[in-house]
Amino acid sequence: MSMKWISTLLLLQFCSYFHSGSCGKVLVWPMEYSPWLVMKNILEELIQRGHEVTVLIPSSFIFVDGSVPSDIKFETFTTSINTEQLKIIYNEFISVRMKMGPINTCLAYSPEIENALVVYSSVWEIICKEAISNKRLMSKLQESKFDVLLADPVAPCGELVAELLKLPFVYSLRFTPGFQVEKVAGGLPLPPSYVPVMLSGLSGQMTFIERVKNMICMLYFDFWFETFNEKNWNKMYSEILGKPTTLYETMQKADMWLIRSYWDLEFPRPTLPNFEFVGGLHCKPPKPLPKEMENFVQSSGEHGIVVFSLGSMVSNLTEAMANVIASDLAQIPQKVLWRFDGKKPDTLGANTMLFKWLPQSDLLGHPKTRAFITHGGVSGVYEAICNGIPMVGIPLFAEQHDNIAQMEAKGAAVAVEFKSISNTVVLNALKTVIENATYKENAMKLSTIHHDQPMKPLDRAVFWIEYVMRHKGAKHLRPLAHNLTWYQYHSLDVIGFLLACVATIAFFVIKCFLFCFHKFVKTGKKKKRE
Amino acid sequence: MSMKWISTLLLLQFCSYFHSGSCGKVLVWPMEYSPWLVMKNILEELIQRGHEVTVLIPSSFIFVDGSVPSDIKFETFTTSINTEQLKIIYNEFISVRMKMGPINTCLAYSPEIENALVVYSSVWEIICKEAISNKRLMSKLQESKFDVLLADPVAPCGELVAELLKLPFVYSLRFTPGFQVEKVAGGLPLPPSYVPVMLSGLSGQMTFIERVKNMICMLYFDFWFETFNEKNWNKMYSEILGKPTTLYETMQKADMWLIRSYWDLEFPRPTLPNFEFVGGLHCKPPKPLPKEMENFVQSSGEHGIVVFSLGSMVSNLTEAMANVIASDLAQIPQKVLWRFDGKKPDTLGANTMLFKWLPQSDLLGHPKTRAFITHGGVSGVYEAICNGIPMVGIPLFAEQHDNIAQMEAKGAAVAVEFKSISNTVVLNALKTVIENATYKENAMKLSTIHHDQPMKPLDRAVFWIEYVMRHKGAKHLRPLAHNLTWYQYHSLDVIGFLLACVATIAFFVIKCFLFCFHKFVKTGKKKKRE
Known part of the structure; x- marks a missing residue:
């Protein structure tokens, strides 16, 4: 074997050989909630492979807790926003979105939701300005000589920090509204005839009227974000970089886009060589349950169990709604494990147990699990897909309607509209997915699709981050479309x-x-x- | 670990566990020249992994020789065309194309080339009809219960055999003229603003005038193939299948498309989940050269060697042209190994040695190799890319102009127009790529891009073929665009x-x-x- 081939092989093994401390230095722009939970899986794997990981966090933050001992380094910077304000903003954002339903976000002008978006965006604008104007922080980052920056475009500014520090950067994201950033900054072709735009609440299988809705959603988001960015981010980015530029022009420079989706969740659509679909990268084989929980699960006998959780952002329901659902659950032969933080419903059956927290992934991987009642957050949906569990989806906000619409179109879920919940609605949906064998079969098919990939999603995500570090970017994988104007x-x-x-x-x-x-x-x- | 996870893992390892003879049965529709040479690499790997491979061949065929002992099974069927006729047709096709240059194929109506295409197509039509009407053959194939069919769409009919035998099928292809089949049957988005259509001879970096040419080429191929197929293949397919259908409608059912290209050769462009870019899958680490050849190579000292070959389809040049090139080669300090089958040129220098056949891949992997003079066939170009060797491209026909245009745009080759060759043209081009270090640097960059992939191209190709066998197709990876009409x-x-x-x-x-x-x-x- 010639030297050329040996050295190439050595290069490819780069970080498998040098496990002795620091083969690469990774900087992470902060993000909240599920983007952070998924990112953590990637960061832990990077640390496992010997890389050094530093996460930037504002002094007030909800989800990332820099004080918890971890192999991840945290670099805290002062911000004028406090945690309470942040929580209010997020809750406001959720409650507005829960009121709206998905179609309203694009089919009708909605000052309420647009106002919530403006507030959310302005929080990140403040955090961004405070990080960048923090000279001590920026010069410390400059001196640290990082190899790559990771960010999620739903929390903007990562690309600006990368630009100022002259770092290549990698995005990890589930979606941006209407796939705006993926399309305009990423150059991804998204034909509205068969690719439902995000937050339209549509699946890939569309009727004529749904395609009309999809087109209107696309035009709505195109127009809304164009004017919104122009007034806000574009101005700020131009001022800071000292040249006329835009948010999307800065985002365009991303070297790699790790999309938290795959063809088990979505219907196949066009992609680009610098886009990797790594949905379900957090799926892991199930660990044993706590003893008491395992006993409860085993007591279900041949009927098995139902897992019920509405996610990390919403753990409470109104008392009336909780009672309706609890009385439905009391009527099924399965045992139910319900993640619920509120007052115990009066109608709670003997078969239902409430928990403040559930080892959701381990429960979904349990052989006794028959169904999953979920809000349709991408993490939970993926845990169900990985384990082949049929779902009852009660989507609440964000892309949850879209996820559940896809699962329903693939025959692995029944969707229940939150506002329409009354007696027997949840019961009937549950009976359908448990008793009609096709739901289980379809869920198992999705599980097979998920597991049968040339390389596991987490390994692919880490491969491409290491790739960007090795090559100091991956500009040769970006389409030349970025050099063209829109009319060209x-x-x-x-x-x-x-x-x-x-x-x-x-x-x-x-x-x-x-x-x-x-x-x-x-x-x-x-x-x-x- | 639960049983579900263990069984999934077992499923994934399918053919690594059962190496004992026949874990899958693969049928191959015949193809000629370089498509066959590349396909052979895939077939050998499939056999290595325990699959049974049967290649259909017409009784008269040029490249595939069913009588040579091999682990591949050959199933011969009688055809009325004889080998001599085939050779004449292929040579006619080449000489017409060599006269034309690439742009002429789409910028001017050319009865000569269209006639050559019609003759080429009618040969495959005859072979197709003779295979399908051969009842003994078809019932033998039916009884053999194959798991998958492999074909190259440049040799149509594979999809029809698959349809009749109710088999899933996988395409392996470099290109079809104007990317027609990839676009219309495969559903691949190909924006003419930054994706040069095949046989336009353009690279991914286009000026305004080149984008105009590209648009015209696209329209030309769209129109030409639409009318050509309508008159020929569509009619035949409809008759055989007993329902109104088209060639592309049948091709659309392909489960997986293995494209013999990658982002080392081409500029990044949109792709689809059922398209895998496996260019250079035939690249292997170099083997030692025959002793005499190695001695000649070593005698070159620090100057090194130049490898010169115009491919398997054209090994002769006119005497005058050979003399011009030989006298150019005589003036360089490098030693030259020239694959040449004609009369020894009078001007041949002492530094140049002629060979009827060259171990091209091993030579390009030799540390003494400084440059490669090539016609730009995709196999040779990939061997140069894999080994980081700068090229002088003398494209002759088919997609060779396109390959060389891409290599030139990436700074790893100098293109020489065949018809413009006179004294010092080849000499100057050679001097440029050898003496200007950037060509070597760029070629090495392409080599790194090629080798640094999550999985080797050959392994990916085999993975997806095994995948289609395991899942009895891969319809869940096909975009739903196939269900829409063109206006939808x-x-x-x-x-x-x-x-x-x-x-x-x-x-x-x-x-x-x-x-x-x-x-x-x-x-x-x-x-x-x-």
């Missing part, structure tokens, strides 16, 4: 030019024809008359 | 509907306005006058 991208200049050519030729042909006609035919007639 | 795909019905809505609303608004205007304003005026 859509070939409007070329079409215009060709039409002009055709028109010119047509003009001259007609002129020639008329000239000949006048010259020969009319002159001929005149001569005849003479 | 482009959302023309939706746009039409929305415009009609807008027009209707506008109509009523104007009507109301006019009504009010007449009612109040005019009546008011009248009253004033009264």
Whole structure:
């Protein structure tokens, strides 16, 4: 084997050989809730492979707790926003979204939701400005000589920090509203005829009317974000970078996009070489349950259990709603484990047990589990997919409607509209997914699709982050579309030019024809008359 | 670990566990020249992993020799075409294409080349009909219960055999003219603004005029193939399948597309989940050279060697052209190994040695190799990319112009137009790629890109073929675009509907306005006058 091949092989093994401390230095721009929970899996794997990971966090933050002992380093910077304000903003955001339903976000002008988005965005704008103007922080980061920055575009500013520190950067994201960032900054082709835009609440299988809705959603998001960014982020980015630029122009420079989805969750759609679909990277084989919980599960006998959780952002329901659901649950032969933080419902059956927290992934991997009642957050849906568990989806906000719509279209879930819940609604849905065997079969099919990949999603995510570190970027994987203006991208200049050519030729042909006609035919007639 | 996870793992390891003879049965529709040479690598790997491979071949065929002992089984069927006729047709095809240059194929109507395409296509039509009407053959294939069929769409009929035998099928292909099949049958989005269509001879970096050329090429191929297929293949497929259908509709059912390209050769462009880019899957670490050849190579000292080959389809040049090139080669300090089958040129230098056959891949992997003079066939270009060797490209026909244009745009090759070769043209090109260090640097960059993938191209190709066997197809990876008509795909019905809505609303608004205007304003005026 020649030296060239050996050195190439050595290069590829880079971080498997040097496990002795620091083979790469990774900086992470902060993010909250489920983006952070998934990111943590990637960071832990990077640390396992010997990389050094530093996470930036504002002094007030909800989900990332820098004080908990961990192999992750935390770099805290002062912010004027306090945790209580943050919580209020997030809760406001959720409650507005729960009121709306998915279609309303794009089919009707909604000052309420747009206001919530503006507030959410302005929080990140403040955090961004405070990080960047913090000279001590920025010079410490500069001196640390990181190799790559990780960020989620739903929490903007990561790309700006990367630009200022001259670092390559990798995005990890589930979605942005209407796939705006993926499309405009990432260059991803998203034909509205068969790719439902995010927050439309549609699945990949669309009727004519649904395709009309999808088109309207797309146009709505295109227009809304264009004007919103222009007034806010574009101005700020231009000021800080000292040149006229935009948020999307800065985001465009991302070296790799790790999308937390795959063809088990979504229907196949066009992608690009610098997009990796790593949905379900947090799925792990189930660990044994706590003894007491295992006893309760085993007591279910052949009927098995139902797992019920509405996620980390919403653990309370109104008392009335909780009573309706509890009385439904009391009527099934399965035992139910319910993650619930409120007052114990009066109608709670003997088969139902309430928990403040559930080892959800381990429970979904338990052989006794028959169904999962979920709000449709991507993490939970993936845990169900990985373990082949059929779902009853009660989507609440964000992309939960979209996730459940996809699962329903793939025959692995029944969707229940939150506002429509009354007696027997949840009961009937549960009976359907448990008793109709096709739901289990379809869920198992999705599980097989998920597990049968050339490389596990987490390994792929880490591979591409290490790749960007090794090559100091991955510009050679970005489509050249980024060098074109929007009218060049859509070939409007070329079409215009060709039409002009055709028109010119047509003009001259007609002129020639008329000239000949006048010259020969009319002159001929005149001569005849003479 | 639960049983579910263990069984999933077992499933994934399927063919690593059962190496004992036949874990899958693979049928291959015949193909010629380089498609066959690359396919052989895949087939050998499949056999290595325990699968049984059967290749169909017509009794007269050029490249695939069923009589050579091999682990591949051959199933021969009688055809009325003889090998000599086939050779004449192929040579005719090549000589026409060599006369044309790439742009002529799409920028001017060319009866000569279209005639060559028609003859080529009719040969495959005859082979197809003879295979399908061969009852003994078809019932033998039916009884053999294959798991998958492999084919290259440049040799049509594989998809028809798969349809008749009810088999899932996988395509392996470099390209079809204008990416027609990939686009129309595969559903691949190919924006003409930054994706050069095949046989346009353009690279991914296009000027305005080149984008105009690309658009014209695209329209030309769209139109030409539409009418050509309608007259020929569509009619035949409809007759055989006993229902109105088309070639592309049958091709659309492909479960997986293995494209013999990657982002080392091409510039990044949109792809789909059922498309895998496995270019360079035939690259292997170099084996030692025959002793005499190694001695000649070593005698080159620090100057190293140049490898020169114009591929398997063209090994002869005119005497005059050979003399011009030989005299150029005589002037360089490197030793030259030239694959040449004709009369020894009078001007041949002492530094140049002629060979009827070269171990090209091993030579390109030799540390003494400085440059590669190539016709730009994809196999040779990939061997140069894998080993980081800069090229002088003398493209002759088919996609060779495109390959060399891409290599030139990436700074790893200098292109020489075959018809423009006169004294010092090849010499200057060679000097450039050898003496200007950036060519070597760029070639090495491409080599790194090629080798640094999550999984080797050959392993990926085999993975997806085994995947299709395991799942009896991969329909869940096909975009739903295939269920739409062309006007639905482009959302023309939706746009039409929305415009009609807008027009209707506008109509009523104007009507109301006019009504009010007449009612109040005019009546008011009248009253004033009264």
